[in-house]
Amino acid sequence: MEDILKDDHFKLLAFLITSARGCVDEPPLYGPLRLVDAASRLIEIMRKEGKVNEQIIKLQKMIKEKMDLVMYDEEMFIEFLDELSKELAKILKSE
DSSP states (O other), X not given: OHHHHHOHHHHXXXXXXXXXXXXXXXXXXXXXXXXXXXXXXXXXXXXXTTOOOHHHHHHHHHHHHHGGGGGTOHHHHHHHHHHHHHHHHHHHHHO
């Protein structure tokens, strides 16, 4: 069992489960915050496994730079989510 505790996939699983519980009592925009945080963590796992390209790394960079907006500017945070979605759409269209 000790090995599973060090596994990045398990760590993400634990984050998702505890985040789901946290969302029950947190402000509504914390749900999207937790989701983009999970996305960044997943990109990190993908990076370790050699499954990312520059476009995906750009998504992670955007998340790390802007996810804290939720704490002081909710409107800008929502705009960031829109921007992030557009960048993802660009990746999907290029494939």
